């Protein structure tokens with residue numbers, strides 16, 4: 562073998578006795594075959610086999626299997642983002658003439674996708690009150706093929722009665738897709754509550770470090786899995802093993818991270834409910850939160866995202882108050898180690914269940930800083946708001 566050949570042929574090394582706790586990162590485009598016959602027959606390989614790097618490597622399969630186990634499903638499909646998890650389901654099961662129902666508190670880019678992409682292509686959508694429960698039956702006509710749920714709206718925080726909605730959808734032959742990002746499979750398992758698709762933005766709590774983008778769809782039905790895989794392969798969509806490796810590292814600590822931030826978020830929510838500058842705290846663990854009883858029944862635990870509706874203040878006051886924050890950062894895409902606040906424009910986004918609070922809605926995502934530092938930061942912000950609240954009131 563000459564040098565140029567040596568450069569591209571990696572020598573085999575001894576792997577005996579090599580046992581690591583880390584998942585190896587297998588990158589590939591080409592998959593090679595032992596002989597021409599198996600190459601010619603590659604399309605007969607099952608979806609669980611390897612045919613091409615875009616369709617999976619052992620690294621991506623480990624993450625899929627781990628999410629499948631956590632969700633109690635049959636298979637998981639990985640996609641490049643949480644948003645892609647939602648759209649992959651919609652693009653796979655909806656045909657022109659069909660309709661999808663989405664809740665009014667849906668992750669806003671999903672509403673935009675329905676309005677700006679599906680609708681012009683002949684797939685209709687309707688928006689429903691997130692608290693509709695079994696009443697959704699009245700909205701499901703023959704054209705409705707998919708009902709979308711977000712068990713906890715990650716801005717306004719209403720908790721949906723997923724079992725009741727799923728039962729009504731099933732009775733009329735519609736599928737149910739669930740965006741489970743707020744809860745993660747540690748707090749809520751959508752497939753066990755009647756959903757057909759359990760979607761996660763792994764970008765958030767699974768990744769856990771604000772440095773990756775990935776999504777997942779877990780199903781119990783292999784036919785649905787094939788439908789989605791066929792759509793994604795047709796579109797040429799796959800995920801990077803490097804992203805999956807980061808997610809596999811993040812998922813190891815998700816349990817302790819969530820337990821901690823869930824406790825802190827519940828504690829802060831109770832304290833914030835007493836603050837004069839705060840009109841209402843939207844946190845599923847508070848009895849005042851719409852759907853609190855359903856949360857107690859189906860979840861019973863919290864993650865780290867909740868919102869506070871501030872009493873109305875002048876815009877300069879709000880800006881000055883937010884500028885006092887030293888530990889919280891301002892930004893979206895929560896779920897990392899850093900605590901975040903994000904002022905939300907909710908009222909303009911609602912169409913069937915109007916948002917009537919006048920003041921700004923501040924979404925808070927608790928991270929892993931010392932809770933004392935976080936609370937001191939919040940107190941300073943509240944103090945900066947208080948003077949003006951007194952004036953406006």
Ligand SMILES: *Cc1c(COP(=O)(O)O)cnc(C)c1O
Nearest residue numbers: 642643644668715742762764775
């Ligand atoms: C962040 C988020 C998404 C989208 O995830 P990306 O990976 O950022 O695309 C979808 N749904 C919910 C509820 C989210 O919070």
